[in-house]
Amino acid sequence: MDQDHQVLLSGLIGSVVGGILSCAGSWFAVMTTARSASKQEIRRNKQNIHNVLQAIHDELDAIYTAYMDTVGNTIDSDPKRTTLNSIFVVGSDYFTMYKANAAQIGKIDDDHLRGLIIRTYSAAMSLIDRYNFNNDLYQRSQNMRYNGPNTFDMESISASGMMPSAFKSIKEKHDEVKTLYDELMHELHERGIKKD
Numbered sequence: 001m002d003q004d005h006q007v008l009l010s011g012l013i014g015s016v017v018g019g020i021l022s023c024a025g026s027w028f029a030v031m032t033t034a035r036s037a038s039k040q041e042i043r044r045n046k047q048n049i050h051n052v053l054q055a056i057h058d059e060l061d062a063i064y065t066a067y068m069d070t071v072g073n074t075i076d077s078d079p080k081r082t083t084l085n086s087i088f089v090v091g092s093d094y095f096t097m098y099k100a101n102a103a104q105i106g107k108i109d110d111d112h113l114r115g116l117i118i119r120t121y122s123a124a125m126s127l128i129d130r131y132n133f134n135n136d137l138y139q140r141s142q143n144m145r146y147n148g149p150n151t152f153d154m155e156s157i158s159a160s161g162m163m164p165s166a167f168k169s170i171k172e173k174h175d176e177v178k179t180l181y182d183e184l185m186h187e188l189h190e191r192g193i194k195k196d
Contacts, residue, residue, distance in 0.1 A: 045107070050193070052097075052104040056117060057185070057193045059097040062179050063124070071131075073172050075159055083163040084170060086133045086140060113187055120180040127173040134166045 023115045071088045075081070088117075098105070108114040141160040 037118050049108060050100045053188055053193050055097040057188045075171060083167045084134050087135050090128050090131050099157050115186060116184050120184045121179045127177050130170045130173055134170060137163050137166055
Protein backbone atom coordinates (compact mmCIF):
# COMPACT_ATOMS: atom_id res chain seq x y z
CA MET A 1 0.00 0.00 0.00
CA ASP A 2 1.42 3.31 -0.90
CA GLN A 3 1.56 6.30 1.33
CA ASP A 4 -1.42 8.09 -0.26
CA HIS A 5 -3.69 5.13 0.44
CA GLN A 6 -2.43 4.90 4.01
CA VAL A 7 -3.20 8.56 4.61
CA LEU A 8 -6.65 8.12 3.07
CA LEU A 9 -7.35 4.95 5.10
CA SER A 10 -6.02 6.58 8.26
CA GLY A 11 -8.26 9.62 7.65
CA LEU A 12 -11.28 7.39 7.03
CA ILE A 13 -10.68 5.36 10.21
CA GLY A 14 -10.17 8.57 12.19
CA SER A 15 -13.43 10.01 10.84
CA VAL A 16 -15.37 6.83 11.67
CA VAL A 17 -13.93 6.65 15.20
CA GLY A 18 -14.56 10.38 15.70
CA GLY A 19 -18.17 9.98 14.49
CA ILE A 20 -18.76 7.04 16.82
CA LEU A 21 -17.31 8.91 19.78
CA SER A 22 -19.34 12.00 18.89
CA CYS A 23 -22.56 9.94 18.71
CA ALA A 24 -21.74 8.20 21.99
CA GLY A 25 -21.07 11.54 23.65
CA SER A 26 -24.33 12.99 22.34
CA TRP A 27 -26.26 9.88 23.44
CA PHE A 28 -24.69 10.09 26.91
CA ALA A 29 -25.57 13.80 27.19
CA VAL A 30 -29.20 13.16 26.13
CA MET A 31 -29.56 10.26 28.57
CA THR A 32 -28.05 12.26 31.43
CA THR A 33 -30.39 15.16 30.73
CA ALA A 34 -33.40 12.81 30.51
CA ARG A 35 -32.50 11.15 33.83
CA SER A 36 -32.04 14.53 35.46
CA ALA A 37 -35.40 15.74 34.12
CA SER A 38 -37.02 12.51 35.27
CA LYS A 39 -35.59 12.92 38.78
CA GLN A 40 -36.81 16.52 38.87
CA GLU A 41 -40.28 15.39 37.75
CA ILE A 42 -40.35 12.72 40.48
CA ARG A 43 -39.31 15.31 43.10
CA ARG A 44 -41.93 17.74 41.80
CA ASN A 45 -44.66 15.05 41.92
CA LYS A 46 -43.67 14.07 45.47
CA GLN A 47 -43.81 17.73 46.52
CA ASN A 48 -47.23 18.14 44.87
CA ILE A 49 -48.58 15.08 46.71
CA HIS A 50 -47.10 16.39 49.97
CA ASN A 51 -48.81 19.76 49.40
CA VAL A 52 -52.14 18.06 48.67
CA LEU A 53 -51.82 15.96 51.83
CA GLN A 54 -51.05 19.09 53.85
CA ALA A 55 -54.09 20.84 52.38
CA ILE A 56 -56.30 17.84 53.15
CA HIS A 57 -54.95 17.78 56.70
CA ASP A 58 -55.61 21.48 57.19
CA GLU A 59 -59.09 21.37 55.65
CA LEU A 60 -60.23 18.36 57.66
CA ASP A 61 -58.71 19.66 60.87
CA ALA A 62 -60.49 23.02 60.53
CA ILE A 63 -63.85 21.45 59.66
CA TYR A 64 -63.60 18.74 62.32
CA THR A 65 -62.61 21.22 65.04
CA ALA A 66 -65.52 23.51 64.17
CA TYR A 67 -67.90 20.55 64.06
CA MET A 68 -66.77 19.17 67.42
CA ASP A 69 -66.99 22.64 69.00
CA THR A 70 -70.66 22.79 68.02
CA VAL A 71 -73.02 19.91 67.36
CA GLY A 72 -70.35 17.17 67.58
CA ASN A 73 -69.89 17.95 71.25
CA THR A 74 -73.67 17.90 71.71
CA ILE A 75 -73.81 14.39 70.25
CA ASP A 76 -71.00 13.16 72.54
CA SER A 77 -72.11 14.94 75.72
CA ASP A 78 -75.35 13.01 76.35
CA PRO A 79 -75.19 9.27 75.69
CA LYS A 80 -78.90 8.95 76.58
CA ARG A 81 -79.97 11.41 73.88
CA THR A 82 -82.47 9.92 71.40
CA THR A 83 -83.21 12.89 69.16
CA LEU A 84 -81.59 16.07 67.95
CA ASN A 85 -84.32 18.65 68.50
CA SER A 86 -82.65 21.54 66.77
CA ILE A 87 -81.44 22.64 63.39
CA PHE A 88 -77.78 22.15 62.58
CA VAL A 89 -77.13 24.50 59.67
CA VAL A 90 -74.92 22.72 57.19
CA GLY A 91 -73.60 24.15 53.96
CA SER A 92 -72.93 22.06 50.91
CA ASP A 93 -69.41 23.01 49.93
CA TYR A 94 -67.15 22.35 52.89
CA PHE A 95 -64.71 20.08 51.10
CA THR A 96 -63.13 22.34 48.50
CA MET A 97 -59.57 20.98 48.88
CA TYR A 98 -60.79 17.42 48.48
CA LYS A 99 -62.89 18.18 45.41
CA ALA A 100 -60.28 20.41 43.77
CA ASN A 101 -57.53 17.82 44.22
CA ALA A 102 -59.35 14.60 43.35
CA ALA A 103 -56.93 13.85 40.49
CA GLN A 104 -53.92 14.37 42.77
CA ILE A 105 -55.45 12.16 45.46
CA GLY A 106 -55.74 9.44 42.82
CA LYS A 107 -51.96 9.65 42.34
CA ILE A 108 -51.16 8.81 45.97
CA ASP A 109 -49.11 5.59 45.80
CA ASP A 110 -50.13 4.30 49.22
CA ASP A 111 -53.40 2.42 48.68
CA HIS A 112 -54.28 2.47 52.38
CA LEU A 113 -53.77 6.22 52.73
CA ARG A 114 -55.62 7.02 49.51
CA GLY A 115 -58.54 4.80 50.57
CA LEU A 116 -58.57 6.29 54.06
CA ILE A 117 -58.80 9.82 52.65
CA ILE A 118 -61.69 8.85 50.40
CA ARG A 119 -63.52 6.93 53.17
CA THR A 120 -63.10 9.84 55.61
CA TYR A 121 -64.49 12.42 53.20
CA SER A 122 -67.29 10.09 52.08
CA ALA A 123 -68.31 9.48 55.69
CA ALA A 124 -68.24 13.22 56.43
CA MET A 125 -70.42 13.93 53.38
CA SER A 126 -72.83 11.21 54.45
CA LEU A 127 -72.97 12.75 57.94
CA ILE A 128 -73.93 16.09 56.40
CA ASP A 129 -76.71 14.37 54.46
CA ARG A 130 -78.00 12.83 57.69
CA TYR A 131 -78.01 16.19 59.45
CA ASN A 132 -79.91 17.72 56.56
CA PHE A 133 -82.47 14.91 56.76
CA ASN A 134 -82.82 15.45 60.52
CA ASN A 135 -83.20 19.21 59.93
CA ASP A 136 -86.05 18.50 57.52
CA LEU A 137 -87.74 16.12 59.99
CA TYR A 138 -87.36 18.63 62.82
CA GLN A 139 -88.87 21.44 60.76
CA ARG A 140 -91.81 19.26 59.71
CA SER A 141 -92.36 18.12 63.32
CA GLN A 142 -92.44 21.76 64.46
CA ASN A 143 -95.27 22.52 62.04
CA MET A 144 -97.60 20.63 64.38
CA ARG A 145 -97.22 23.35 67.01
CA TYR A 146 -98.07 26.10 64.57
CA ASN A 147 -101.12 24.33 63.15
CA GLY A 148 -102.77 24.15 66.57
CA PRO A 149 -103.71 21.25 68.82
CA ASN A 150 -106.96 20.36 67.04
CA THR A 151 -105.38 20.03 63.59
CA PHE A 152 -104.65 16.47 62.51
CA ASP A 153 -101.26 16.75 60.76
CA MET A 154 -99.97 13.33 59.71
CA GLU A 155 -96.81 14.76 58.16
CA SER A 156 -95.77 16.39 61.45
CA ILE A 157 -96.63 13.29 63.48
CA SER A 158 -94.73 11.08 61.04
CA ALA A 159 -91.70 13.39 61.11
CA SER A 160 -91.69 13.37 64.93
CA GLY A 161 -91.80 9.58 64.92
CA MET A 162 -88.86 9.30 62.54
CA MET A 163 -86.54 11.58 64.50
CA PRO A 164 -85.18 8.89 66.88
CA SER A 165 -84.08 6.66 63.98
CA ALA A 166 -82.62 9.69 62.18
CA PHE A 167 -80.64 10.56 65.31
CA LYS A 168 -79.40 6.98 65.64
CA SER A 169 -78.17 7.17 62.05
CA ILE A 170 -76.43 10.49 62.81
CA LYS A 171 -74.79 9.05 65.92
CA GLU A 172 -73.47 6.00 64.05
CA LYS A 173 -72.02 8.13 61.25
CA HIS A 174 -70.67 10.67 63.77
CA ASP A 175 -68.75 7.88 65.53
CA GLU A 176 -67.47 6.55 62.20
CA VAL A 177 -66.25 10.01 61.15
CA LYS A 178 -64.44 10.47 64.48
CA THR A 179 -62.68 7.11 64.08
CA LEU A 180 -61.70 7.74 60.46
CA TYR A 181 -60.55 11.29 61.25
CA ASP A 182 -58.29 10.05 64.07
CA GLU A 183 -56.83 7.30 61.89
CA LEU A 184 -56.24 9.65 58.96
CA MET A 185 -54.58 12.30 61.12
CA HIS A 186 -52.30 9.63 62.59
CA GLU A 187 -51.35 8.41 59.09
CA LEU A 188 -50.69 11.96 57.88
CA HIS A 189 -48.57 12.77 60.93
CA GLU A 190 -46.56 9.59 60.34
CA ARG A 191 -45.76 10.96 56.86
CA GLY A 192 -44.55 14.31 58.16
CA ILE A 193 -47.76 16.25 57.62
CA LYS A 194 -48.20 18.47 60.65
CA LYS A 195 -50.64 20.98 62.02
CA ASP A 196 -49.53 24.57 61.44
